[in-house]
Amino acid sequence: MTTVRLATPDDAETVARMLHDFNEEFGTPTPGVEFLTTRCRELIDAEEMTVVLGGDPPVGVGVLFFRPSLWSRGEEAYLAELYVVPDRRDDGIGGAMMATAMDLSRERGATDMQIGVDEPDVDTRRFYERLGFRNHDPEDPTARMFFYEREL
């Protein structure tokens, strides 16, 4: 049974350290733990970002942003990050954090959740697919949806 709880501003450094390690592990640039601690504290405090922590002490982190839906009075959830420390993977922590993330999103009125996942991350894609996420039109598996991005 994995403990999952919402992060408070006091968890900022714990959150920041895991997000920093996440980027280091995958060769993505990181602004560093100090910057991330300040940024996480202000975004959690302002309720502009929702963070779930998995494990006690925390060994996993999930970051959610919400925006209003255009098509209903509800919201749409965007899962920006999900990370579990390497030696605690395959231990159900990611699944427990996702269950909590989906529950709290439903509770605040979100109608769906979106995630960007890289094609080569086959294990990650399978993880989300087991949880009911699809990267294609339900009626047409060849009609996949791509995540396009550019720097401004």
Added chain:
Amino acid sequence: MTTVRLATPDDAETVARMLHDFNEEFGTPTPGVEFLTTRCRELIDAEEMTVVLGGDPPVGVGVLFFRPSLWSRGEEAYLAELYVVPDRRDDGIGGAMMATAMDLSRERGATDMQIGVDEPDVDTRRFYERLGFRNHDPEDPTARMFFYEREL
């Protein structure tokens, strides 16, 4: 030269009608013009959604949402919708709206823009690719990014 301007709450019905027509054209469910007018008015009024209108009178609409970036003090822009009425396509209106959308995103401190695009929409994908959007790691074209989604 295409006129592009930001929508105000008074444009809600114009915005709603185009978004409704967009969904009808592509066989996507729509909550209808009346609901969309109310919803667009409240989201534009609350500055929770940014809408650009192309043409005078407007024949195109683009819908943007912003969220804070975790990695910088800036924001990330998400282009939720972009539509031009059928008989005014290939007339530079989409490109003019995108130029404005990117400019105003930069001005408010957004560092990047994201879009979900379906694989079979080859013309749309080419349009965004010409504008510098990529659906893959710049160093590895086989590492594409998928947009995963599920209802909650």
